[in-house]
Amino acid sequence: MDNLLNAVVLLLNFLVVPALAYGSQLALGALGVTLIYGVLRFSNFAHGETMSFGAMFCILFTWLLQSWGVTLGPLPTALLALPFAIIATALFVLATDWLVYDYYRVKKASSLIFLIASVGVMFIMNGLVRFIIGPEDRNFADGARFVFTARDFKEWSGLAEGLALRSTQLITIVTAIVIVAALFWFLNRTRTGKSMRAYSDNEDLALLSGIDPGHVVRIAWILAAALATIAGVLYGLDKSYKPFTFLQLLLPIFAAAIVGGVGSPVGAIAGGFVVAFSEIGLTFAYKKFLAYLLPAALVPDGLVQLLSTEYKFAVSFVILVVVLLIKPTGLFSGKTL
Template sequence: MTDFLNAIVALSNFVLIPGAAYGAQLALGALGVTLIYGILRFSNFAHGDTMAFGTMATILVTWGLQSIGISFGFLPTALIALPIGIAITGLLLLGTDRAIYRFYRKQKAAPVVLVIVSIGVMFVMNGLVRFIIGVGDVNFADGARFVINAREFKEMTGLDEGLALRSTTLITLVTAAIAVALLFWFLNKTRTGKSMRAFSDNEDLALLSGINPERVVAVTWLIVAALATTAGVLYGLDKSFKAFTYFQLLLPIFAAAIVGGLGNPLGAIAGGFVIAFSEVLITYAWKKVLVYLMPENLEPSGLVQLLSTDYKFAVSFAILIIVLLFKPTGLFKGQSV
């Protein structure tokens, strides 16, 4: 029985808890992608670098607060800076829409044209972030590091395996849950949210009903700024910030949105966790768990790892290809918001 409990703790420590935190981060990112697709009707390839920009803005504000002696106690100071980072990112996205996307929208450009335009915006944003904050790793997490550490867990339980629950993991799960609840409340209960859903369902009918399309577009970009910045900051606190990492995150985020059903917010959340746990399960070295579960003479000598962690993004790509081939509408049928 003790060996079984040790196996459960090891599995939780290295698979379940990290997978849940990573899934929440991907889900928030995928929600931004699916909102743009459902309402503005194009795939925004600049979304990863929007996350990077929002995180960079939050980091700079965090440094400013720390320089004048402001902190958040045992919580990361970045949580205080997050609303300001969201506001700065919102202004950037509104400015980008007014300067670039609105022209093509008025010209009734094909979605593929907007996709190409978003790729150009992506490169500009990526270069801007690298120019301002650099290309190296930035660790901006302060406050308490652990809710419970491995040594304390071992002392409490007497098990050989120690469970370490990092504060950033708990913050990620709680913040993501609050953000998702607020988003669904806004879309379903407020007049503006209902206007956005109507615009997504039938643009022409929404216009005939007196809905202001520019207001819908502006609110969409502001929500996307909030989701992207929150996802980026949570990912940066959980790991560390590096501009190019967010460019790479675009693949698992799009995979999550498409696997769940592009244009479906519930699908984006489900897709985020599917992609996250797939990456973690396939790249995890199972020896540590199997040693507790298997007889001593059958214990594995190797790592029992299907793929190296260097190939975790290949897992996202493979799942994306499989879904596009066999169920292109996603696990949840892709539909409007």
């Protein structure tokens, strides 16, 4: 019985909890991609860099607050800086819309032109981030490190395996739930949210009903910037902030959005968790887990790791390929919000 419990705790500690946190971050990122796709009809390649940009602003504001001696006690100061970072990122994103995308929208350019423009924006943002904060690794999580440590858990339960919950993991999951609930309330209950859904569903009909397209587009960018900033900050708190990781995060985020069905918010969330659990599940070494469950003679020699961790992206890519082959519209097939 103890062995079974130990095995379960092992999985919880190294697979389920990290995957829940990572999945929440991906889901928030994918929601932003899906929102922009639903309203503006293009895949925004600059979304990863928007996350990076938001996280950078958050770090700068955190440093400012810390230099004033303001902290949040056990919680990271970054949470206090987050609203300011969201405002700064949203302003920047609105500026890019005004300077870059607005022209093509008026011209009714093809979605591919938007996509290329977004690649241009991506590189400019990437350059700005490296220019402002530099390419180094930044760790900006302060406050309490753990909600409970592996040692606490072992003493409490008397098991050989420990279960730790880092405060950043708990914050990630709780924030993601709150944000997603707020987003769904906004899309389904408020007038602006409903007009966004209408616009995404049928642009011409929405225009005929007197919906202001400029307003809808602006709200979509602000929401995308907010989601991206939150996702970027949570990712940075949970791991650490490195400017170059965000280009690599683009692939799992797109995979999550496509798995769920681009344009579908529920799909984006489901997709985020599908990608996170597959990525961590396939790169997890199951040897110790099997050792708890199997008789000693049957335990394999190797690590029982299906894929080495360097090929994390390959997992998102394979998921992407499978979805494109079998169900290109995604799990929650939909083009509308």
